[in-house]
Amino acid sequence: MSMLQFTVPPLPHYMLCGPSHYAPGGRHVSRRNVGVFDLLFVREGCLYMAEEDRTFEVGEGCALILRPDRYHYGTKGCEVPTSYYWLHFQTTGSWAATDGEPPRHGEEAYDEKRTQALWSYATHTFPIHVPQFARLSQPGKAEELFEQLVKLNQSFYSGSAKWSQQSVFQELLRQLSASAAKDESTPAAACADQAAAYLRKHYREPVTAQELGERLNFHPVYIARCMQRYYGCPPMEYLLRHRIEQAKLLLLQTDHPVARVAEEVGFNQAAYFTSCFTRAEGLSPRKFRQRFAYG
Numbered sequence: 001m002s003m004l005q006f007t008v009p010p011l012p013h014y015m016l017c018g019p020s021h022y023a024p025g026g027r028h029v030s031r032r033n034v035g036v037f038d039l040l041f042v043r044e045g046c047l048y049m050a051e052e053d054r055t056f057e058v059g060e061g062c063a064l065i066l067r068p069d070r071y072h073y074g075t076k077g078c079e080v081p082t083s084y085y086w087l088h089f090q091t092t093g094s095w096a097a098t099d100g101e102p103p104r105h106g107e108e109a110y111d112e113k114r115t116q117a118l119w120s121y122a123t124h125t126f127p128i129h130v131p132q133f134a135r136l137s138q139p140g141k142a143e144e145l146f147e148q149l150v151k152l153n154q155s156f157y158s159g160s161a162k163w164s165q166q167s168v169f170q171e172l173l174r175q176l177s178a179s180a181a182k183d184e185s186t187p188a189a190a191c192a193d194q195a196a197a198y199l200r201k202h203y204r205e206p207v208t209a210q211e212l213g214e215r216l217n218f219h220p221v222y223i224a225r226c227m228q229r230y231y232g233c234p235p236m237e238y239l240l241r242h243r244i245e246q247a248k249l250l251l252l253q254t255d256h257p258v259a260r261v262a263e264e265v266g267f268n269q270a271a272y273f274t275s276c277f278t279r280a281e282g283l284s285p286r287k288f289r290q291r292f293a294y295g
Contacts, residue, residue: 002132004065007094007125014169017087017149024081028074036088038066041142045082048075061139063176065132085146134179137189140197145172151249192230195223199239203246204266209235244280251289258285
């Protein structure tokens with residue numbers, strides 16, 4: 001497996017991303033020494049790519065990172081309609097490409113004087129490893145992160161949005177790195193991913209744990225256990241968080257009354273929406289809008 005090793009800090013930083021689509025016969029353009037890393041994530045269909053003399057079939061749920069110092073091109077046109085996200089990122093730190101398993105670094109012998117000097121005057125660095133090509137263990141979660149980045153592009157003028165973009169991008173890199181671990185691709189991860197995708201798709205509708213279990217053909221307790229493990233929260237909390245995130249976008253991008261925003265994201269009562277939003281964000285929807293709408 002080809003790995004990209006980044007020495008951090010500094011962390012690789014997000015630049016821009018967006019969705020794209022090819023009809024059958026469409027082919028990725030050829031580029032040479034573009035100067036940025038180009039991450040491709042395929043939602044459906046397949047991209048046929050090459051970097052120098054290495055070829056890749058980037059199918060649904062797969063990701064490929066094209067290097068900034070190489071020639072890459074499409075080897076042939078898409079056979080079926082293909083949609084994907086592209087993302088440009090860069091690093092001002094050092095990086096390298098390796099083949100095979102990343103080296104395991106042992107601990108250095110303890111030296112009190114050297115250790116005190118390092119803590120006083122130097123920044124500790126460490127390597128992170130990201131596969132150049134991977135089939136993501138949780139493609140639904142990766143798609144959610146790309147969707148967040150695309151929506152945040154609309155608020156590029158906001159300092160808080162730029163900060164959020166970098167945070168979301170770091171989580172995306174972590175997902176890519178985790179996909180290289182064999183034990184991540186499990187039935188439990190697939191269940192959690194399916195549940196999260198269903199909740200994101202139906203967040204405007206009333207959803208219960210029982211309904212979720214019936215739709216996915218899993219016991220609600222098993223779904224909750226899987227989501228707690230892979231998403232850090234049970235299904236209904238995940239649904240609430242997603243609704244709050246969608247509400248924040250509506251508050252920033254529209255002048256809808258708070259009651260309508262609540263209805264748009266799946267809340268039946270505006271007062272309950274305001275209570276949930278305030279508990280999650282530390283300020284009311286109205287104050288959130290006033291604070292960020294013109295920031």
